[in-house]
Amino acid sequence: MNEFDLIVIGAGPAGVQAALAASSSGLAVALFDENAQAGGQVYRAPHGGIPAHGEADRQAGDALRHALAASLVRVFAAHSVWAVTGDYRVDAVGPDGPLHCTARALIVATGTTERVVPFDGWTTPGVIGLAAATILLKAQGVLPGRTTLVAGCGPLLAAVAGKTIAGGGEVVAIADLASSADWLRTLPALVTRPDLLAQGIAWWRAIRRAGTPRYARHTLERVEPVGERLRATLAPCDASGRPVAGARRTVDVDCVAVGHGLVPSTEITRLLRARHRYERAAGGWIADIDRDGRTSRERLYVCGDGAGIAGAAAAAAHGTLAGLACARDLGANPSGVSDAALASARAAHERDARFGRAMARLMALREGHVQGIGPDTTVCRCEDVTRADIEAACEAGAQDANQLKAWTRCGMGPCQGRSCGDVAAELLTHCVPGKTREDVGAWSARTPLRPVSVAALTGTYTYDDIPIPKAAPL
Numbered sequence: 001m002n003e004f005d006l007i008v009i010g011a012g013p014a015g016v017q018a019a020l021a022a023s024s025s026g027l028a029v030a031l032f033d034e035n036a037q038a039g040g041q042v043y044r045a046p047h048g049g050i051p052a053h054g055e056a057d058r059q060a061g062d063a064l065r066h067a068l069a070a071s072l073v074r075v076f077a078a079h080s081v082w083a084v085t086g087d088y089r090v091d092a093v094g095p096d097g098p099l100h101c102t103a104r105a106l107i108v109a110t111g112t113t114e115r116v117v118p119f120d121g122w123t124t125p126g127v128i129g130l131a132a133a134t135i136l137l138k139a140q141g142v143l144p145g146r147t148t149l150v151a152g153c154g155p156l157l158a159a160v161a162g163k164t165i166a167g168g169g170e171v172v173a174i175a176d177l178a179s180s181a182d183w184l185r186t187l188p189a190l191v192t193r194p195d196l197l198a199q200g201i202a203w204w205r206a207i208r209r210a211g212t213p214r215y216a217r218h219t220l221e222r223v224e225p226v227g228e229r230l231r232a233t234l235a236p237c238d239a240s241g242r243p244v245a246g247a248r249r250t251v252d253v254d255c256v257a258v259g260h261g262l263v264p265s266t267e268i269t270r271l272l273r274a275r276h277r278y279e280r281a282a283g284g285w286i287a288d289i290d291r292d293g294r295t296s297r298e299r300l301y302v303c304g305d306g307a308g309i310a311g312a313a314a315a316a317a318h319g320t321l322a323g324l325a326c327a328r329d330l331g332a333n334p335s336g337v338s339d340a341a342l343a344s345a346r347a348a349h350e351r352d353a354r355f356g357r358a359m360a361r362l363m364a365l366r367e368g369h370v371q372g373i374g375p376d377t378t379v380c381r382c383e384d385v386t387r388a389d390i391e392a393a394c395e396a397g398a399q400d401a402n403q404l405k406a407w408t409r410c411g412m413g414p415c416q417g418r419s420c421g422d423v424a425a426e427l428l429t430h431c432v433p434g435k436t437r438e439d440v441g442a443w444s445a446r447t448p449l450r451p452v453s454v455a456a457l458t459g460t461y462t463y464d465d466i467p468i469p470k471a472a473p474l
Contacts, residue, residue: 003103004074004102007032011077012038015303021319023071034078034450043057088102098459107301107319109304113263115262128256129257130159133148133164145169148164148257154359156259162202165207174213174214177260179217183362219237220232239368241367270445275296301326303318317349321349387427391431401442401443
């Protein structure tokens with residue numbers, strides 16, 4: 001049976017907790033995720049044979065997966081969702097081929113995409129995202145490189161550097177867009193989560209013991225191959241992220257791990273025409289929701305970082321809240337969706353979100369950082385669209401994101417603009433006088449939501465399998 005009360009897309013902490021809360025309230029729930037095991041990015045499950053190290057994230061992820069396994073939630077793991085329709089039909093491709101499910105309601109818990117603001121050489125082999133580095137370290141037990149430069153902004157700098165050092169690698173340097181004063185301003189929010197604060201302090205202590213220098217208010221200017229290694233040039237920058245005059249530093253490494261924050265994944269909610277708004281401190285475009293995760297579209301909910309960056313702990317509480325709200329809206333068992341349960345979930349979400357929102361502000365897109373992109377630097381790596389191409393389209397009359405997409409093919413590649421959309425729209429905003437990010441808008445979402453081959457949808461067949469109607473009588 002492929003008919004459910006609720007379908008949840010995304011099995012990170014938000015999606016799993018939403019599915020568990022709705023299921024325990026009496027709903028028939030299906031949960032989809034493209035990974036083989038639940039956990040998302042933060043609680044990613046290690047591949048077989050990798051020893052456990054007792055980390056808090058590993059323990060939390062295992063607890064999440066055990067709770068899911070013990071529930072009545074039907075889990076479609078290793079399934080890539082490529083289409084969602086307005087009647088909440090979900091089409092996916094999994095190990096056994098294509099399938100579809102329908103539901104009365106839909107919860108979107110698809111998390112985020114990592115943002116990398118382009119610089120000269122960012123497409124060079126050996127340059128990877130901070131999120132990719134965490135996957136290597138957590139799930140694969142593999143170092144990003146024997147020697148690594150960690151660059152960008154936000155808490156992943158310390159996480160990647162600390163885990164790399166713990167794994168026996170060398171972190172040559174950390175280039176941080178933020179200043180020490182920027183970090184100090186987050187302290188009131190950090191103390192609300194002493195467990196996470198203690199984890200961060202432990203990482204920074206390991207970094208200091210290793211003698212790794214941290215260059216505050218520095219940005220990556222370029223990366224170029226030198227023999228079998230990479231040479232990275234670091235430039236001082238101002239508070240907006242724009243490179244300024246001053247001494248440049250160069251480091252030679254095997255790997256450059258770089259990330260400039262996270263962008264909420266809104267492809268599904270945009271496809272379903274829910275109302276959205278632009279909020280820079282929350283990561284960019286987010287669905288407009290009420291306090292329980294309801295969107296402007298009936299029986300469509302969003303929870304977790306896809307509703308605005310707030311961190312894994314807040315995502316779990318937000319998932320519980322959305323699952324309970326959905327169960328109440330669909331008329332589930334009233335005893336499982338009491339006012340007290342909803343109030344408790346709201347309070348937990350708001351408490352945990354303080355920490356995550358402080359980190360999100362550190363990772364927010366900086367206007368000067370984008371303005372520092374060179375004219376010949378590739379912005380859309382799928383279609384080889386440069387900043388100069390974007391500005392030429394603007395001069396020719398492109399006024400919004402979709403015009404830019406039509407004229408340059410920016411955002412038409414396999415990633416469907418997930419990697420370039422935020423930066424391309426920011427560049428366009430500065431090209432068009434008087435335009436805001438709301439005016440410029442975002443790409444229109446299209447099916448397929450993920451690259452999917454024709455063979456995956458059709459399977460194996462021969463011409464004999466094609467039904468041919470009988471000829472009409474003369």
